[in-house]
Amino acid sequence: MNVNKVRRCALYARLSITKEESVSIIRQLDSCRRYAEARGWEVVGEFIDDGVSATANRPEDRKGWTALLAAGGFDAVVIWKVDRLARRVLDFLHAAEMLQQCSAGLVAVEDPIDMTSPQGRAFAVMLAVFGEMEAEAIRARVRSARAHLIKDGRWAGGGIPYGYLSAANPDGPGRVLVKDPERLQWLTKAVMMALNGATVYGITKWLTDEGAPLPGGRSSKRTPGNVEWNYHTVNRLLRNPILAGMMPRNPGRGRNAKDVDPFAVVRDERGLPVINKSLAVITLDEFTALQDILNSRESPQVRKRRSRETTSPFLSRVASCDTCDVYMCRGTNQKRPVLYCPKCKQTLSRATLDPYLVKRLLAERGGEPLAGVTVQDSWDTVGADDLARREILLTQLESLRIRRGVVGRYFDEERVLLRWLPAGSGGHSDPAGPSKAR
Template structure:
């Protein structure tokens, strides 16, 4: 080893906010040791927000100085404030000691008075590493137990709050969740759009178009990805935390009475959350074999125009920029795909639909239906039964972490909750029809594309399109169209929007 030691400093911090072992303090200790030994400080490798369980060879700051031959040749002594700043794993520490001995390197932990230069020093380093790993394991168990207790008592156990909430101090040293008004308005608007039949893709496009920050906006930007994604939005809408429940690994935490523990006000009530899950399930079940090309704008005749085969017509753009509709069944990858309406120009079809619809409905008054919600505990009963099933499955599989007495008490509480809910009387919802004072033609004149489409759907109006008759200038386009009147369309085909 050179007479003047060339020093490589190692600084590590699991949490940047930990002021007792701040990076500046650790660096200062390394610099003082280097000056006292009359050494040359080559570099200080910093790894912030890095667990002590991560191998020194894999750390972003220190790793290259242990793996790159060019950098390895520039230093002689690895110096850290304490040994646990280098590693908290006994195995990783032993591997580092062996590596240091093979490469003629020295390891020093200043505050622990440990130095691998002697045989006894290496022994003490190994013993200290074992104690550090034991302490890390004990700390992890204490943290997990503390978080489990916080979840069970309805407190925020740390980390990023669920979207729609913010974490606030409760005055007892703990934190609880309260509704974030701005995010909750966005979230409730998203839920309304989904229940109204808008596709997740169109909602994501709107959110990104308006620059609405996503739940993980900072991380998404670092990875160079869009703020909102369809998968991310779907996961958000599936989260049990929307009910204000305390959750663990995606499942609600149950209290002694068998009911989910509340850790904040609910963003969605039981009925709305259940309707949202059923809508997402329906879309998943009805996902066609081949999805149409998507665009953020829905067409005028979405769910209004149909092929003679019964398939819906979806809008698209031709290679020359023209707009057209095609039967979704003609796009299917199967031998018996529809060949009746492969394409039809959008302009004539939409003009025909407008004329036919307004000729019949234009002068008719538009009414609105006022719904007064009833009292129905069926959603809560389903949730309680689902909790009971998960509890029984975990106990049967040996995955339940509590003892038998706790399991029995918890199961009895859930069963009692189900009995109480089933005993509550239900009251059906009521509806009231009111006139708006405006006609269909008046609303059509001022409405958007989506508003006009909604008017046709509410009136039960459809256009059926048949095969082409004639070609070129001899084609009789409007002879392909037939107006159909019936009950309002209940099913929303939201997976296909204009390409």
């Protein structure tokens, strides 16, 4: 790209989360506009990705960046800094390559990038390297701060385990965990049942039937909005090292309770687990025995076949998990149809996903030829036959991948990574398995 030949530009801004010290989307765009105005460039579009992590999301998987590439009609893309585009070197290089294919270049307001020469391109890569190093430094600081808090006996934040409360630290600043008298009896009983051979499903049913207070709220009384306990919540509860008074070494919640090492906990200088006996409900030996019991059951302790809810086969072996690269399974969560990943356990409601896919299929591919007619005609002919609908979808689909989203968020279209086959290809389906769409 020769900056002297630039006439039209597009602006791009990204922000993971708004904090007092962060540079807002508005400030980024204002800075980019002033840069373009000073050079006499016409701004033909502004594109943003707000609330999107550059570490967790590649540029090509972001809604704003994808829209920018699809819009075209520009000679350059102006960003505030390199780390607004990517925090991984490979992501940056791939994004720069995509711009080159569009005969456009990249300009950063705060980073003096001139990609017209090999030296300039090398410098841009170095900036991307520093951005990746900064992201890793942030993670290291978070881990260090958390370890310090735990060493002092304080609560490091995050989701509070079931059966516990966060209370003011009586011995100094910060907060500490204490047992929740309202939920502790349910927690202890559930653990004892598991140690005595009860299945996770059996414990789940018992908690629901007995009206045990659900995680998250303070009230033990059920309201019309409350729902029953589910298998994965109970399974995760029984694998939490806090049961033996130990603190997990990693902040946050693992994607799959069975795949997370329950003994990856804070340890002392001798390598022994740091145990807070005031928080323990069982001993370390009992916790070890409990994990052995849970791990010895090879198949999930789901409902008996005769009591399971039937679900539509429309997306059977169609959608795959973008993280684990395996087909997502159909099932139910709290009696609602969902797709779930058998590895990382992410779920997505089919009550919203199925209509969304049907709407896009008919709107974007309805006029495509299929068996002598069109996709729309074929769809109308099969009616409510979900297996036949599935076959029609597969004739048009190149890939359908679901990526993880924010827990508790309503249906998010950005989680659905959908690609159609090239128009006029006639359609095909690949039974061999999912493949990453890049």
